[in-house]
Amino acid sequence: MKKGIALATCLTLLFGVITGCSNSTTTSQPAGQPSATPTEATKAEPMVLRWSINSEPPSMDPGIAVDADSFDMIYAAFEGLTSYDLNGQLTNATAESFTNTPDYMNYTFKIRKDAKWSNGDPVTAHDFVYAIKRNLDPKTASEYAYQLYYIKGGEEYNTGKGKAEDVGVKALDDYTVEFNLKSPTPFFRELTFFPTLFPLHQKTVEGNPHWAAEAKTIVGNGPFIMDTWEHKSKIVFTKNPNYWDKDNVKLDRLEISMIEDNNTAFSMFENGDIDWGGYPASTLPPDAIQSLKDAGKLMVADNPGTQSVVFNTNQPPFNNKKIRQAFSYAINRQEIIDNILQTGVPAAYGWVPTSMGLKADGYFKEDAEKAKQLLAEGMKELGLTAFPTVTYTYDTTDTNKKVAEALQDQWKKVLGVDVKLYNAELKVYRDMRSQANFDLIRFQWGADFNDPINFLEMFRDKTGGNNHPDWENAKFKELIDKSYNEPDLEKRKQILLEAETILMDEMPLAPINFRGSPYVKNDKVKDFIIFPLGGAYFKYTSVVTQ
Structure with a gap:
């Protein structure tokens, strides 16, 4: 398949820099090779990454969230049709393959039959259709609903001038979702990586209006499950045993502290209490940047x-x-x-x-x-x-x-x-x-x-x-x-x-x-990804202790 548009951004890998541009493909792409797996002796201890964010995520709802902290948490617990691999390529994720017409007005994705929700239910094409129409519903008040206006009938439904049944997304069968677009959109596959196009577990969403506010009521389809959410204090994720690609998930646990003061967060990094300082976890104090630069420790994520x-x-x-x-x-x-x-x-x-x-x-x-x-x-x-x-x-x-x-x-x-x-x-x-x-x-x-x-x-x-x-x-x-x-x-x-x-x-x-966002990291942290457009991805991360 021809590339419809040049993808100029490059994935930043924070253990030496590898760059690559995303290419369309009609088959599933394996991720790049992760760092060496720890020894069996090391595996006896849970592998834990200690992270921080600046504030309480306002929502874990992919259709409602608008802030970076929420998005980073959502990418841990949910997954869209596409994602990024260790080589910096846009790759199939919950979708195992896709096709598009030469005019870029129709895209068809095949959903993996081994993709499951964290509660064990299968992820189906219907979950994507439900999520998109729900996010376009004016009652949902999704600030990112306009990201769905590329879909035929999306804008009309969201602005009260059309009907849900006229929106150009449908399940051809349980594992095939088709998008009909209103105009040529060569970057649409890349857009499917954005949370507004993520699937939602309909029974969960409709059964509890506050489902996205507590760990115990969140049902996701990503590499991790939110185990604990102590509001305004900490979040703990654990590896999702039902995730289709769980063998490539190395972390057993992801411990996230909410630290509003960036000086405090940086002090915790320097003291070894967290494994990351600066973007995308927090903001480095400006007074620390020059000394880190002089010491050769400062890195900068270059995202548009x-x-x-x-x-x-x-x-x-x-x-x-x-x-x-x-x-x-x-x-x-x-x-x-x-x-x-x-x-x-x-x-x-x-x-x-x-x-x-x-x-x-x-x-x-x-x-x-x-x-x-x-x-x-x-x-x-x-x-x-x-x-x-x-x-x-x-x-x-x-x-x-x-x-x-x-x-x-x-x-x-x-x-x-x-x-x-x-x-x-x-x-x-x-x-x-x-x-x-x-x-x-x-x-x-x-x-x-x-x-x-x-x-x-x-x-x-x-x-x-x-x-x-x-x-x-x-x-x-x-x-x-x-x-x-x-x-x-x-x-x-x-x-x-x-x-x-x-x-x-x-x-x-x-x-x-x-x-340009500066950061420093614990050298033991390997295969952590800053997305090409910004934000944190923990799927491939490991913490090598020996």
Whole structure:
């Protein structure tokens, strides 16, 4: 089968770097060779990985979760049609094979007959159909429902204009699921790796509205079972004896501590109490990065993503484009990268990561004088004689705090405006962001799949689940819709380039830097995977004690 789209991201393996690009295949692919299995003597002791996350996962429901901590836990307990192997290739997972039509509008997956739920029930094509239609149901209120809009009838059902029976996913038999798409989607197989397309155990979901909030009521189909969930304290996973590929799962137990303070998490790593420091478990304290770099211990996961400042475009003063532009042009991005992030990541002068190939040199540059001019013009248009005090909201980490203070200082020096800072606990921050209860707010987006549309389509509709600036533009929306139906990849790229040009002119958000996430690890940890697009995968991990 031909590759429909070049997959530029590479899988980061944290024990020497191996890279590879995912290729379509019609047969099951074995995983790359894991590290040597411990001796029988070593096996007498349970193999345990000690991990940490920043906060209580809001939900273990693949259709509801929106945050990184929840996703990492979900990938331990659930599995989709596809996953990634140790060679960095997208590989068949719960699906044993697939086919697609040459126009990329129909995909058919064969489900493994040995795939089972953690309670022993078989995983079937019906479980995928149920999950997708349930996640599209407006009553479910899935923020990632738009990821399912590639499926014919998906958007119509989710927006109340269509019916569930018209959604283009169906079980041809118990072990064959077919997707009919509304337009050519060469990256659809890659998208099946995303949790919104994971199967759900219907009896469990319908039998208890709170099924995803307690360990004892979660029924998954992944490599691990959630054994314990002590809320706001710890989570323990154990190996799933019903998992189809259990022979490749080396860990007996995964012990996860919830540690909100990153300095505490790093101290625990240094003391040997946990096996990982930094991404994707936590955030390394910025004061520790240079010394780790000097000692040759620092590693950086390079996953496509962008950190930005989002403006609330619904209310003054950021309902004015020129004022949004002024705040963006006043940011000294390299100063933030050099003095705070210290990881050598690129400054961002566009929203879509440069690895996705739209416009490498970006759409604008810092310009203090232009920023001052734009601010004056914007204030005049709004009838303001003095700039109001506005508040920048960010989520709690030392790095985010230092970035916020740098932005505050830069806006004061360049624009002469006073910006207050509000440090919100993670759950409060997420609620404020989702409800547009802010003036300016920190927002980092990591790719869900490797295509520019993943960074652009979230702004197609004002009411979109991740459209935090509540911004909408008719021409931008027209271009996004046009891209959905353009089979020529080069023409499609030009359409998306035009769309991003509009986005960066209107500036509902100001990009700061592209993502690069630092970490350190216990040398005994082998075969741990950071997914190509970010996030933790424990399936192949081992902890070699001798």
